Amino acid sequence: MGLATDSVGRRTAWPGIEPRSGIAASLTAFLNEVHKSLVHAWAARKGMALEMVLFVIFYFVMNMYMGRGEVREELLAPTLIGLTVIMFFHQQVNRVFWGVLGEIQTGTLEQLYLSPLPAAVLLLGRQVATILESMVIAVALYLVPAALAGVRIALDFQALVPMAVVIAGSAGFSLVVAGLTLLFKRIELLVELIFGGAFIVGGVFLPLDQLPDWVAVAGRLLFPTTQGIEVMREILLEDHSLGALQVDWGIGWLLLQPIALLAAGALFYGVSERVAKRQGTLARY
Numbered sequence: 471m472g473l474a475t476d477s478v479g480r481r482t483a484w485p486g487i488e489p490r491s492g493i494a495a496s497l498t499a500f501l502n503e504v505h506k507s508l509v510h511a512w513a514a515r516k517g518m519a520l521e522m523v524l525f526v527i528f529y530f531v532m533n534m535y536m537g538r539g540e541v542r543e544e545l546l547a548p549t550l551i552g553l554t555v556i557m558f559f560h561q562q563v564n565r566v567f568w569g570v571l572g573e574i575q576t577g578t579l580e581q582l583y584l585s586p587l588p589a590a591v592l593l594l595g596r597q598v599a600t601i602l603e604s605m606v607i608a609v610a611l612y613l614v615p616a617a618l619a620g621v622r623i624a625l626d627f628q629a630l631v632p633m634a635v636v637i638a639g640s641a642g643f644s645l646v647v648a649g650l651t652l653l654f655k656r657i658e659l660l661v662e663l664i665f666g667g668a669f670i671v672g673g674v675f676l677p678l679d680q681l682p683d684w685v686a687v688a689g690r691l692l693f694p695t696t697q698g699i700e701v702m703r704e705i706l707l708e709d710h711s712l713g714a715l716q717v718d719w720g721i722g723w724l725l726l727q728p729i730a731l732l733a734a735g736a737l738f739y740g741v742s743e744r745v746a747k748r749q750g751t752l753a754r755y
Contacts, residue, residue: 496591503595504602507569511603522611529553529615532675546621547707552674552699554612555633559640559695560665561604566644567661569596570651580752589743597641605637628712631724632701638728639694645735649742652752672696678718690719694731697724 511518533541533549573579582589615621647664650657668674671681671689673696678686689696700717701724704710715721746752 496587499585499587499591500595500598503592504599507596507599508603511565511599518607522607522614525553525557525611526614526618530619536675541619546615546619547623548677548703549675550612550615550619550621551623551702551706552672553615554608555636555695555699555702556669556672556674557611558604558608558636559643559668559693561607562600562637562640563644563647563664564661565600565603566597567647567651567657569600570648571655574651574655574754583752597644600644601637601641604640623706626705629702629705631712632698632705635724635728636694636698639698639731642728642731642733642735643694645732645739649735649739652739652742652746655754668693668695673699686718690723694728697727 529549530541533545536542536545536549570579573582582592585592616623643664647657647661650660668689671685672693673681673686673689678689678696678700681689697717697719701712701715701721704715704717705712710716712721743752
């Protein structure tokens with residue numbers, strides 16, 4: 471095969487093929503990553519459906535436990551809000567972790583860095599796909615128990631604010647987990663421990679005012695779901711507005727925490743990536 475020259479006179483064995491870059495190429499790569507990730511998620515739908523059935527059963531079991539053997543109507547709505555939010559957080563963090571670990575195990579993670587485009591563009595596409603997938607799962611986990619238990623919660627558009635906060639904070643948290651995966655690889659137990667911590671100290675089934683003070687502080691400080699759940703309950707169940715919240719730490723922490731988590735997550739992932747590259751362990755399992 472003969473050699474050809476490109477537009478600046480360099481010799482190349484692949485005439486007529488040049489790496490694309492720029493906004494259009496970045497957008498194309500971003501959308502391709504979103505599509506690919508959603509296709510992979512759809513391929514695993516049967517396993518996810520079984521997992522959702524178990525979560526629905528778990529919801530009713532927890533309500534029976536809290537109601538001392540009975541499913542009490544007054545507990546159904548607040549616990550359903552808590553379940554919906556914590557399941558979004560669980561799915562978001564879990565999907566990012568297993569996605570990165572799967573790339574490492576199959577040896578395809580390094581392909582991110584062979585593209586002429588920044589790896590951040592492809593990572594952002596995967597992050598958006600996990601958010602979309604987790605939102606669908608969370609909505610389904612809300613609708614199914616609500617229909618079975620006859621729960622009716624009046625929608626309020628103000629609740630979109632704490633939900634957006636949970637989404638942004640979970641994305642930042644998942645970046646921290648992804649960075650830890652690059653460094654230590656096999657952290658499955660740590661991921662489950664994180665979810666367990668968010669579930670226990672996050673006021674998912676019990677209001678924070680019924681828990682020890684240090685537990686409530688840890689929940690609000692560490693996890694993006696805690697403040698979001700409390701605010702959503704006030705808006706949807708107590709008819710409070712965002713400007714008249716009575717929840718501890720208020721709307722200021724609600725808005726500040728996701729920004730801090732996103733910044734910390736992006737910084738930690740970037741540092742972890744550089745460390746793994748320098749050690750030559752980026753794709754070593």
